[in-house]
Amino acid sequence: MAPTTPQFRACMAIATVFAAMMLPNWRGRDDLFADNRRPTEYQVKAAYLANFAKFVEWPAGSITDDSPIPVCVAGQDPFGPALDAALSGERVGGHPLVARRIDGLRDVDGCRILFVSSNEALIDSVGSVERLPILTVSDAPDFLKHGGMIEFVLASNRVRFEINLAAARTAGLNISSELLRVATTVRKTP
Amino acid sequence: MSLYFGLIYAYIYNQLKKVKAGSNGAAENGGEQSARGAPLAAFLVWLLLIPVCALECAAAPGPDPATGERLRQLSLEELGNLEVTTASKEPEEVWKTPAAIYVLTKEDIRRSGATSIPEALRLVPGVDVSRIDASTWAVGVRGFGSRFSQSVLVLIDGRNVYTPLFAGVNWTVQNVMLEDVARIEVIRGPGGTIWGTNAVNGVINIITEKSGDTQGALISGGGGNLEQGNAAVRYGGTFGRNFSYRVYGMAFRYGPELHPDGNNFDDWELGQGGFRLDWSNQKRDSISVQGDLYKGSVGESQSVAYYSPPAMRAINADEDASGGNILFKWQRKVNKASDFLLQAYYDRTWRLTSQLGEKRNTFDLDFTHHLRIFPRQELTWGLGARWSPSEFIQTVPTIVFRPFHQADNIYSAFLQDEIAILRNQLSLTLGTKFEHNIYTGWETLPGARILWTPTTRQSVWAAVTRAVRSPSRVDEDLELTDLYATTPVPQYLQLAHNGEFASEKLLGYEFGYRKLVTARIYFDLALFRNNYNDLASYGEPVIGPETSSNPPGLVAMIPWINGLVGTTEGFEIAPDWKPTPWLEMRGAWSYLNMNLRSKTGSDPGSTIAVYEGSSPRHKVVFQTRISLPKGFEFDPAYRYVSALPTQFPTGLPADYVRAYSTMDFRLARQMTRSLELSISGQNLFQPGHAEFSGDPGPLVLIRRTVYASVTWRQRESP
Numbered sequence: 001m002a003p004t005t006p007q008f009r010a011c012m013a014i015a016t017v018f019a020a021m022m023l024p025n026w027r028g029r030d031d032l033f034a035d036n037r038r039p040t041e042y043q044v045k046a047a048y049l050a051n052f053a054k055f056v057e058w059p060a061g062s063i064t065d066d067s068p069i070p071v072c073v074a075g076q077d078p079f080g081p082a083l084d085a086a087l088s089g090e091r092v093g094g095h096p097l098v099a100r101r102i103d104g105l106r107d108v109d110g111c112r113i114l115f116v117s118s119n120e121a122l123i124d125s126v127g128s129v130e131r132l133p134i135l136t137v138s139d140a141p142d143f144l145k146h147g148g149m150i151e152f153v154l155a156s157n158r159v160r161f162e163i164n165l166a167a168a169r170t171a172g173l174n175i176s177s178e179l180l181r182v183a184t185t186v187r188k189t190p
Numbered sequence: 191m192s193l194y195f196g197l198i199y200a201y202i203y204n205q206l207k208k209v210k211a212g213s214n215g216a217a218e219n220g221g222e223q224s225a226r227g228a229p230l231a232a233f234l235v236w237l238l239l240i241p242v243c244a245l246e247c248a249a250a251p252g253p254d255p256a257t258g259e260r261l262r263q264l265s266l267e268e269l270g271n272l273e274v275t276t277a278s279k280e281p282e283e284v285w286k287t288p289a290a291i292y293v294l295t296k297e298d299i300r301r302s303g304a305t306s307i308p309e310a311l312r313l314v315p316g317v318d319v320s321r322i323d324a325s326t327w328a329v330g331v332r333g334f335g336s337r338f339s340q341s342v343l344v345l346i347d348g349r350n351v352y353t354p355l356f357a358g359v360n361w362t363v364q365n366v367m368l369e370d371v372a373r374i375e376v377i378r379g380p381g382g383t384i385w386g387t388n389a390v391n392g393v394i395n396i397i398t399e400k401s402g403d404t405q406g407a408l409i410s411g412g413g414g415n416l417e418q419g420n421a422a423v424r425y426g427g428t429f430g431r432n433f434s435y436r437v438y439g440m441a442f443r444y445g446p447e448l449h450p451d452g453n454n455f456d457d458w459e460l461g462q463g464g465f466r467l468d469w470s471n472q473k474r475d476s477i478s479v480q481g482d483l484y485k486g487s488v489g490e491s492q493s494v495a496y497y498s499p500p501a502m503r504a505i506n507a508d509e510d511a512s513g514g515n516i517l518f519k520w521q522r523k524v525n526k527a528s529d530f531l532l533q534a535y536y537d538r539t540w541r542l543t544s545q546l547g548e549k550r551n552t553f554d555l556d557f558t559h560h561l562r563i564f565p566r567q568e569l570t571w572g573l574g575a576r577w578s579p580s581e582f583i584q585t586v587p588t589i590v591f592r593p594f595h596q597a598d599n600i601y602s603a604f605l606q607d608e609i610a611i612l613r614n615q616l617s618l619t620l621g622t623k624f625e626h627n628i629y630t631g632w633e634t635l636p637g638a639r640i641l642w643t644p645t646t647r648q649s650v651w652a653a654v655t656r657a658v659r660s661p662s663r664v665d666e667d668l669e670l671t672d673l674y675a676t677t678p679v680p681q682y683l684q685l686a687h688n689g690e691f692a693s694e695k696l697l698g699y700e701f702g703y704r705k706l707v708t709a710r711i712y713f714d715l716a717l718f719r720n721n722y723n724d725l726a727s728y729g730e731p732v733i734g735p736e737t738s739s740n741p742p743g744l745v746a747m748i749p750w751i752n753g754l755v756g757t758t759e760g761f762e763i764a765p766d767w768k769p770t771p772w773l774e775m776r777g778a779w780s781y782l783n784m785n786l787r788s789k790t791g792s793d794p795g796s797t798i799a800v801y802e803g804s805s806p807r808h809k810v811v812f813q814t815r816i817s818l819p820k821g822f823e824f825d826p827a828y829r830y831v832s833a834l835p836t837q838f839p840t841g842l843p844a845d846y847v848r849a850y851s852t853m854d855f856r857l858a859r860q861m862t863r864s865l866e867l868s869i870s871g872q873n874l875f876q877p878g879h880a881e882f883s884g885d886p887g888p889l890v891l892i893r894r895t896v897y898a899s900v901t902w903r904q905r906e907s908p
Contacts, residue, residue, distance in 0.1 A: 006445050010415040010896065014869055017898035021859045021867045039261055041274045047261040048269055055266075076646055080709065086262065121614065141473065142526070156405055157273045182266045 042079045044159045045139070045152055046086035049113060052135060052150065053092040055179035058112060059172040062133040068098045070110055075117030077101055105129055113137065116148065123148075130170055144187055149173070153184065160184045273905070288619060288639035288651035290316065290378040290702055290716035290762065296399075299368055301815055301825045303856035303870030305417055305442075305897065307374070307396065308361050312829065313813060315762035315778035316378040316716070317392070318805050320834075320847075320882035323456040323890045324416065324444045325362045325488045328882045331378050331392030332718065333758050333782050333805040337884055341390035341659050341694070343381065347398055347480065348556075349517050349535050352388050354578060354598040355548050355591075357662035362488055363511050363539070365462055367422050367438050369408060369901075372399045378762065379718055380657030380698040382635035383621045386574075386602055387660040390696050391720075400478070401426055401468045402434040412899025419443045420899070432470055439463040446489070448878035448891035453491060455506045456890070460486030474523050481516035492544050493886040495588045495673040497739040501680050502673045504886055507544040514538050527562040546591070547583030552576060568608040570621075576600040580663075587738075588671035591663055598663070601626045617641050629661040630693050648705040655700075658693040665691045665726065665750065680743030682736050685750055692752045695723045712766040719759040724752035727788065728795025754797060756786030772817040780809040799835070806849075808832040821860035828853050834882070847889065850879045866901045 039047075049071055063069060071087060073079065079099075087097040100111065105125055108114060111134050116122050118140040126136060127147045136143075139152040144164040149171070151162045163183040168175050180186050264272070284291055292314050294302075304310035308327035312319045318335045320328045328335040331342050338358025344351050351364050374396050381389035405426040412420045419442060426436035441461040446454035464482035469475075488509040495502055517535040524530065537552040558572035578598045582591040606621030622636035637655035644650070670685040702716040729749035736745035760782040768774045782805055786798045813827040834847035852875040858868035871894070873879065878891030 006418050007415055010413060010418070010898075013413045014896055014898040017867050017869055017900065021857070021861070021869070023861075039272060039274055043261060044269055044272055044274050047264065048266070050262070051266055051269070090262075119614075156402055158270060159272070159274055160270050179266065182270060 040082070041154070041159060043082045043086070045115075046079050046083040048152070048159065048161065049083065049115060049137065050086045050090045050097060052113060052137070052179070053090075053097055055176040056113075056135050056168075057174035057176070058133050063093075063095060063112065066094070068096045069112045070098055070100045071113040071115070072100045072102050072108060072111035073115045073117065074102050074105060074108070075119045075122045078117060079115075108132065108134060116140065116143070130167065133172055135168070135171075135173055149175075150183075155184075163187065285649055285704060286641065286643065288617075288641035288653060288702075289381070290700060290718070292316075292376045292378075292714075292764065294374040294376070296372055299371055299374070301823065301856060302813075302827070303825065303854060303868070303872070303897070305368065305412075305420060307364060307366065307368075309872075310368070310374065311376070311394070313776075313778070313811055313827070314376045315714075315764045315809075315811075316780045317376060318780075318809060318831070320831075321447075321892045322882045322884045324447045325456055325458040325490075326884070327361050328804070328884070329359070329361065329394075330805045331376070331394075332720065332760065333784050334391055334801060335804045335882070341388065342392050342394060343385050343389035344394045344396070345385075346396045347517060348519065348533055349515060349537060350554065350576075351537075353539070353550070354662045355550070355580065356664050357388070357659065360511075360539075360541075362458070363460070363484060363486065363513060363541075365440075365460060365484065366396060366398060367424060367440050367462075369410065369422065369424065370398045370404060370436075370438065372397050372403070378716065379653070379700050380637070380655040380696055380720075382657035383606060383623050383637035383655060384604065386600075386604075386623055386625045386635065387627065387633055387658050387693070390657045390659045390694070398466070398480075400434070401436040401466045402428070404436045405434070406904035408901070408903045410899060410901040412897055414895055414897030416445055416447070416893050416895040417442060417897055418445050433468070435465065435467045437463075437465045448893050450888045450891065453506070453887055455489045455491040456885075458486065458488040458508075460484060460488075460511075476519075476521045478519045479517070481514065483512075483514040485512040487511075490543060491886055494545060494586050495671050495682065497587055497680075497736075499676075499740070501676050501739070505544040509541060509543040511539075511541045513540060528560070530557065530559040532557050542583065542585070544585065546585055546589050548580055549583065550578060550580040552578040566610040566613070568610075569606070570608075571605045572603070574600070574602040582663075590669045591667045592669060593667070596663065596667065597628075599628055615643055625660075627660045629666055629691070633658050633660060633693060648703070650704075651700075651702045653698070653700045655698050657696045657698065659696075660693050661691045671745070674746065679741060680736070680739050682739065682743065682745040683731070684745050684747050686732075686747040687750055691726070691750060692724050694725050694752070697721045697723075710768045714764045714766075715761065717759075717761045719757060721757050722786070723755050725754035725756065725786065725797075725801070727751060727753035727793060727797035729753060730792070730794055748795065753788055753790065753793070754786050754801075755789055756784070756798075758782060758784045774815045776811075776813045776815075778809075778811045782807055803835045806832040806834055823856070823858045823860075825857075826853060826855040831881075847880050847882060850881075851875060852879065863905050864903050866903075867899075868901075869896065869898045871896045 053069060069092060083099045087099050090097045102108065105122065105128055108129055113135045116126060116136060116138040118138065123140045123143060123146050129136065130147050136148045137150040138148050143151040144162060147167050149164050149167045153160050153162060161183055162185045163175065163180060164187045165175065166187065166189055284293055294310060294314065299310050302310050302313055308319050308329055311317050311329060316332055318330045320335055322328055322337060326337055328337050329339045329342060334341050338356045338360065340358045344359045346366060351359055353360055374394065377393040379392065381393040385393050404424065408424040410422045422440035424436060424438040428434045443459040444457060446456045462482060462484035466478060466480035469477045488511055490509050491504060491506045493502060493504050515535060515537040520532045522530055533556045535554050539550045541548055554576040556572065556574040558570065560570045562568055576599060580596055582594045584590055602623060602625040604621065604623035606619060608617055608619045610617050619639040622634060625633050635656055635658065637653065639651065639653040641649060641651045666687055666689065668685060672683045674681040674683050698718060698720045700716065700718045705713045707713055729751040731746035731748045733744055733746050736743045762778060762780045764778040766776045784802050786801055810830040811827065816824045818824060830851040831849065833849040852873045854872045856868060856870040858866060860866050873892055873894045876894065878893050880889035881892050883889050
């Protein structure tokens, strides 16, 4: 077979790519975030939820001594084990964070952070918890318009968030300036 | 679960049979042995790899928790700069769709190793993809596979690529840069209520990414023994907050498939470029403009009848194909209860083959409005118009479309109401489309669908829908003459249109069930029965003298009539099992039984055999995806396709498309965050196998192929 046939060229191309593929230690220290090991959207959102607790002050008395801070998920749970993994071992002011799944907004008793899954009925009724000391978070579009406090948005495959400061004030929550600085937009009027 | 074991047993059984056949064959023909040994070795390696990998990866920390651990150390700002893999919103939508829908995601396409859309569709349940030669495919949904995928509607970003000349899709020129594809939605079953005529057996919706999601540079290149060269370049950027764009260019070249007679006609090449602009005003308006231009040269072999000797000539010539399109979309959210979409496009196609040529310009305008008038009703209505003037170019005396100039115009209106009978549990969707075409006038395409989601883990749906395939130029305007015999005098067959060809009609009954058995096992079942009426067939020939031939001879005028009725029934089962984050297994078993008969009791042209022979009875696909340490991915897939019953009834064994089982694989490694290398192979079990007939000469054998590629993506640092 003459060395210029397409078959020969194909063999050479494949052999070259295969040899390159087998090179050891090509990948550097960013190994974990290479394409197929990128975190999932909800792993990052879970990490945010764990972080939010550090930047929010609840009204005095709403968090009792030594009791854990429940992070609730209302409706269909999009996190799976990612939320429990993100919260386990995290402490805020000495309080451990725990994940709790609830069916609807009637069961929010005790929740301090509430993630509302993207379900129309739930989003519509978020007003029913607006005066409770609960940080409400969702990725539903227009969540802020419905009186929610933090809305995740995806931009170029990155998870960012917007804050409705007026809603947080209604609930008596104090959001630290550091969190406001990182938010893509902050809505100050209801 | 048990289904998987069943599939694996079937697989092993098949292989054993083959080994036995192989050893018998080897006694007769020693040269065959190595070719048969290779797939067996590949199969054994695959079987061994799974348990080995299971042990290896179970011991090593999986990617999931490790990633989670790293995330905990990041600040808020770092989290915001991290690129994530988004589980698309589809699962939820698919769950609540009262239709047999299957979505190929970006990841599915990447890991299939496919380099063209028809090849990617091989994994979809209920879709039969048969490669005819290097440049053409027969794609059928629930039967009726043909080179132009008659009765399947294909849309690229909402642009209809069904050609009214042949009533179908010319897959050769429907190319997109696969890295741009966000997802391909395949809806099996009639979709006329929304998509109109020609969405009879299925709809294939190819949706590309918004330009905001394809930012930065991407360069990819590859080559192998069939696809000899492929290069693609893309760049995406932004202007300010609201405006983003991308431009791309790509070119590829295929060599011929295997031809037993050595007539290697089917090499082809194509170049294409295009752009997309997206503008969005926060959440209220979004506008996109996109366009493509292509030009290609496609090797073809055609047998053409002539009126002078030699009366039958096999012509090898390159088809000259080019075209372009520009598409504009405006989506506006008027308020919480109302949104609309306005879409307009222009599409130009040009093709010149040794048989015919056509120039076509299509202008299309569509408006869709979705609103909630009453609390429990989602109303969608729309209007559409299409103007599609075309010009036929005659290249041989025996193929003529008359009139030469014609505009295929369509006007349509549709209305659909989704009624929530029990909120979040039971919904009923009623709708109808009215569409006017130039051949049969108004067509009515009603449909009713019901969806029951008793729990969040299972859904049940059922549908009754009417669909039609309206006549196209090939049904009404084509004067085609073929040669039957040359002695004692030339005898011709001529297709005779009477101008009374009606639409082909379908009334489809469907039922579906989806269940999330555990968080990691998903199961999808669809059953269907389609009742067809007025399917096209040949009528009784009338014999007369043919005077235009030299020497004068005879001609049999064969009417093209709506002569057949019949049913198809079948099912598709598609389980999906993801035992660990690094392993996923998917299967699909599609079954089809076609039962057609002639209204008059006679079928002189054997059209029934052609239809029934066009699609396999069984198709089984079994795909495994393994994410290995050090950035490796290994994705083997097994396919079994049963024989095509005598597709063209010559009675010669060489013309039968036999059952085949074969294997594809992809081995890839993410070398750095930007660089990916991959090697993929297709049809590994045999040097070549036939999938469909259609070209002159002996059946074309589809090759065993290997393909290597390099992809570099520009990435911002996390």
